[in-house]
Amino acid sequence: MLSRTHLKTGMQSLRGAKWRNFWTMFGVIVGVASVISAVSIGEGIKMQIGSQISHLGKNVITIRPSRIHGKNAAGNLSILAGTSITGSLSPDDVEKVQKVSGVETAVPLSATIGGVVGEHGSYQDGLVIGTSPDFADLVGQSVDYGSFLSADDMGQYTAVLGQHAADVMFNEGIPLGHTFMYKGKEFIVRGILSEFKTAPLSQDANFNDAIFIPYDVSQDLTNKTAPTYEILAKPAQAKTIDATIARISGTLVKAHGGAQDVSVLRQDQTLANSSQILDLLTVLITGVAAISLLVGGIGIMNVMLVSVTERLHEIGIRKAIGATNRQILGQFMVEAVALTLGGGIIGVGVAYAIDGLLRVFTTLQPSIQWQIVVISVGVSLVVGVLFGTIPALKAARKDPIEALRSQ
Amino acid sequence: MALIELKDVSKLYGFGDATTLALDEVNLTIEKGEFVAVMGPSGCGKSTLMNIIGLLDRPSHGNYRLDTKDVSKLRPNRAAKVRRDIIGFIFQSFNLLPRLTVLENVALPLAYKGRAQSKRLKQASAMLERVGIQSREYFLPSQLSGGQAQCAAIARALVNNPKIIIADEPTGNLDSESSRLVMELLSEIHKTGNTILFVTHNPELTRYATRVVYMHDGSIIHDEKTAIGRVASTARKVLYSLPQTDEEDDLAGVSALMKALPSQTATRKRSSKKKPAKKRTAKGAKK
Ligand SMILES: Nc1ncnc2c1ncn2[C@@H]1O[C@H](COP(=O)(O)OP(=O)(O)OP(=O)(O)O)[C@@H](O)[C@H]1O
Ligand SMILES: [Mg+2]
Numbered sequence: 001m002l003s004r005t006h007l008k009t010g011m012q013s014l015r016g017a018k019w020r021n022f023w024t025m026f027g028v029i030v031g032v033a034s035v036i037s038a039v040s041i042g043e044g045i046k047m048q049i050g051s052q053i054s055h056l057g058k059n060v061i062t063i064r065p066s067r068i069h070g071k072n073a074a075g076n077l078s079i080l081a082g083t084s085i086t087g088s089l090s091p092d093d094v095e096k097v098q099k100v101s102g103v104e105t106a107v108p109l110s111a112t113i114g115g116v117v118g119e120h121g122s123y124q125d126g127l128v129i130g131t132s133p134d135f136a137d138l139v140g141q142s143v144d145y146g147s148f149l150s151a152d153d154m155g156q157y158t159a160v161l162g163q164h165a166a167d168v169m170f171n172e173g174i175p176l177g178h179t180f181m182y183k184g185k186e187f188i189v190r191g192i193l194s195e196f197k198t199a200p201l202s203q204d205a206n207f208n209d210a211i212f213i214p215y216d217v218s219q220d221l222t223n224k225t226a227p228t229y230e231i232l233a234k235p236a237q238a239k240t241i242d243a244t245i246a247r248i249s250g251t252l253v254k255a256h257g258g259a260q261d262v263s264v265l266r267q268d269q270t271l272a273n274s275s276q277i278l279d280l281l282t283v284l285i286t287g288v289a290a291i292s293l294l295v296g297g298i299g300i301m302n303v304m305l306v307s308v309t310e311r312l313h314e315i316g317i318r319k320a321i322g323a324t325n326r327q328i329l330g331q332f333m334v335e336a337v338a339l340t341l342g343g344g345i346i347g348v349g350v351a352y353a354i355d356g357l358l359r360v361f362t363t364l365q366p367s368i369q370w371q372i373v374v375i376s377v378g379v380s381l382v383v384g385v386l387f388g389t390i391p392a393l394k395a396a397r398k399d400p401i402e403a404l405r406s407q
Numbered sequence: 408m409a410l411i412e413l414k415d416v417s418k419l420y421g422f423g424d425a426t427t428l429a430l431d432e433v434n435l436t437i438e439k440g441e442f443v444a445v446m447g448p449s450g451c452g453k454s455t456l457m458n459i460i461g462l463l464d465r466p467s468h469g470n471y472r473l474d475t476k477d478v479s480k481l482r483p484n485r486a487a488k489v490r491r492d493i494i495g496f497i498f499q500s501f502n503l504l505p506r507l508t509v510l511e512n513v514a515l516p517l518a519y520k521g522r523a524q525s526k527r528l529k530q531a532s533a534m535l536e537r538v539g540i541q542s543r544e545y546f547l548p549s550q551l552s553g554g555q556a557q558c559a560a561i562a563r564a565l566v567n568n569p570k571i572i573i574a575d576e577p578t579g580n581l582d583s584e585s586s587r588l589v590m591e592l593l594s595e596i597h598k599t600g601n602t603i604l605f606v607t608h609n610p611e612l613t614r615y616a617t618r619v620v621y622m623h624d625g626s627i628i629h630d631e632k633t634a635i636g637r638v639a640s641t642a643r644k645v646l647y648s649l650p651q652t653d654e655e656d657d658l659a660g661v662s663a664l665m666k667a668l669p670s671q672t673a674t675r676k677r678s679s680k681k682k683p684a685k686k687r688t689a690k691g692a693k694k
C-alpha cells in the first residue's frame with residue numbers, strides 16, 4: 001500500500017514548515033530521549049556495579065548487619081542499607097568468622113565519621129574506616145604510593161588514604177609521611193591507594209573518600225563504639241563458597257543468640273539486590289517516559305487533524321486528478337509516521353547527547369544499548385501509525401467536491 | 408456508441424425544505440470528438456453537471472453511461488481510477504498545488520497511476536512543451552501568470568491521455584488575451600480527437616465549440632450544433648440582446664437567453680464583451 005510515490009508526496013508536504021514540524025515532533029522527541037536515557041542510565045549503573053564487583057572478585061563473602069534478602073519487603077529497600085542498619089557486628093564476630101572452617105581471611109570494616117584535620121584544612125566528609133592489613137589484598141586493590149597497613153601498624157596511629165581523601169586533605173600530590181589530626185591523635189600517612197572503581201547508587205561506601213586506619217586503633221579511639229558495618233571474608237576454596245557461607249551464617253546466628261540479624265552474601269547476590277531496585281526505578285521512569293511518548297503521539301494526531309482541515313482544498317485537487325482514497329490515506333499516514341519517526345530519530349540523538357553530558361558532568365556512565373534504540377524508534381513508528389490513522393482516514397473519506405470548494 | 412450518455416439524471420442537495428434541485432432529469436448524449444460549450448445563468452447547474460459527468464459526484468437519480476459502462480453508482484475508489492485514466496479536469500481557479508513545481512504538478516496524475524519518477528517527469532515535461540510553457544517547468548504556481556497557470560493545468564489534465572476533458576469556466580479568471588490562448592490550446596487538443604466539455608459565460612467562446620448546450624434551473628433548455636469558428640446563433644443573440652441596464656448579471660443573462668431562444672425576436676443592441684469581466688468581479692466579491 002505504501003509506494004515510493006506515497007513517501008515522496010508525504011515528505012513533500014512536510015518539507016515546508018520545518019519549525020512547526022519540529023514542535024509537532026517535540027513530544028515524541030522528549031518521550032524517546034527520556035525512555036532511552038532512563039533505561040541506559042539504569043543499565044549503566046548496573047554495569048558499573050557489576051564491574052565494581054568483578055573488581056572485588058566474585059569470591060568475596062560480604063557479611064552485613066541485618067538480613068538483606070531479595071525476596072522480603074525489607075530487602076527491596078536495601079538501597080538504604082548502608083545508612084540505616086539494624087543489628088550489629090562486633091569485634092568478636094570478626095574473630096569468630098576468622099575461625100570458621102573454609103575461611104581464609106576475614107577483614108572487618110568499621111566506620112567513624114568526622115573530625116579529620118589535614119594540612120589543607122578540615123575534611124568534613126571524612127569517612128574513617130578501621131580495617132586490617134588483609135583488606136587491600138582481599139579486594140584486590142593496590143597502592144599507588146607507599147604501602148597498605150601492615151601487621152606492624154596495628155595499634156599505631158598510621159593511615160592509608162583513598163585518592164580523593166588525599167586530594168582534599170593535603171596540598172601535595174603525594175603526602176607520604178605527612179600527618180593529620182583525628183580524635184586528638186596525630187596520624188602518619190603510610191600510603192595512597194589507587195583509585196577504586198565506584199558505582200553510583202552502590203550500597204558500598206566510596207573507598208576513594210575514605211581514610212583507612214588500623215581496626216584496633218579505631219575501636220580504641222571510640223571506646224569500641226565504632227560500628228563494624230561489614231566483614232569481608234575470603235573462602236579458602238572458591239568451589240565450596242556456598243557451604244562456607246552457610247557455616248558463617250550458622251556461627252553468627254549462634255553467637256547472636258539465635259537472632260537472624262546478619263546477612264551473609266556472595267558478591268553476585270549483592271548485585272542482584274541492587275539490580276532489583278534499579279529495575280524497579282527503571283520501569284517507573286520508563287513508564288513515565290512512555291506516557292510522554294503517548295502524549296507526543298496525541299500531539300501529532302492533533303496537528304494532523306488540523307492539517308487535514310487546512311489542506312482540504314489540496315485533498316480535493318488530488319482526488320479530482322485521480323488520487324484514490326487509499327492513496328490519500330497513504331499520503332497522510334506517511335506524514336504522520338515521518339513526523340513520529342523523525343521525532344524518534346532526533347530523540348535518539350538527544351539521548352546520545354544526554355549520555356555524553358552525563359558522562360562528562362556526573363559519575364554516571366549510561367549505556368545505550370542498540371536494543372533500546374531499536375525498540376524506542378520502533379515504538380515511535382507504531383505511535384505514528386496509531387495516531388496517524390484517524391486524521392488520514394478523515395482526509396481519505398472527504399468528498400472531493402466539498403473538499404474542492406473549501407479554500 | 409455514445410461516449411457520454413445521461414438519462415433522466417437528477418441531482419438533489421440538502422434535505423426537506425432546504426432541498427435544491429440542481430439537476431432536473433437531464434438527458435444528454437455526447438459523442439466522441441465533440442467540443443461542447445455549456446452555457447447558462449449562475450446557479451443553473453452547469454458545475455453540477457460537469458461534476459457528475461467527471462465522476463466527482465454521483466447523480467441522485469437517473470442513469471449515467473460513460474464509454475458504454477454504467478457509472479451511476481460507482482464506488483469512490485473506482486471513480487477515482489476512472490477520473491485518473493479517462494478524464495482530465497480544468498478549473499476556473501487553476502487548482503495547482505502551490506507547494507509543488509509546475510513540473511511536479513503536471514506529473515501528479517501519473518504518480519497516482521504508479522508511473523516511475525523519471526518517466527513521469529519526462530512525460531510531464533513533454534506535455535508542458537506541448538502547451539508552450541516548458542521554460543516554466545521549475546517555477547512554483549504562484550510565479551506564473553494566470554494564462555500560464557491555466558496552461559499548466561491543461562498540461563496536467565492532458566498528461567494521462569484522457570478521452571474527455573472537462574473544463575469548468577476555464578477562462579473565468581483570465582483576461583481576453585489569455586482566454587484566447589487557452590481556448591486555442593483546447594481547440595488543438597480537440598483536433599487530436601479528444602472530447603471536450605467546457606462551461607463558459609462568454610458567448611464569444613462558442614466559436615470554438617461544435618455544440619452548445621444551454622441550461623436553466625437544472626434543465627437543458629436548448630442544444631444546438633454549431634460550426635467551428637462561428638459564434639453559435641443563439642449565443643450570438645444573447646450576445647447582441649443583452650440589455651444595457653446595470654441589472655444583476657445573472658438575471659440579465661437569463662432574460663437575454665430566454666428572449667434569444669427560438670421564435671423570439673431579439674432587439675439588436677450591442678453590449679460588447681463586458682459581461683464576462685463583470686461576472687468575474689461579482690464572483691470575486693462574493694468570496
Ligand atoms: N453542496 C451543495 N449543497 C447545496 N446546494 C448546492 C450544492 N452545490 C450546488 N448547490 C446548488 O445547486 C445549484 C447548481 O449549482 P452549480 O454550482 O451547478 O451552478 P453553476 O451553474 O455552476 O453556477 P455558476 O455559473 O455560478 O458556477 C445551485 O442552486 C446551488 O446553490
Ligand atoms: Mg459553476
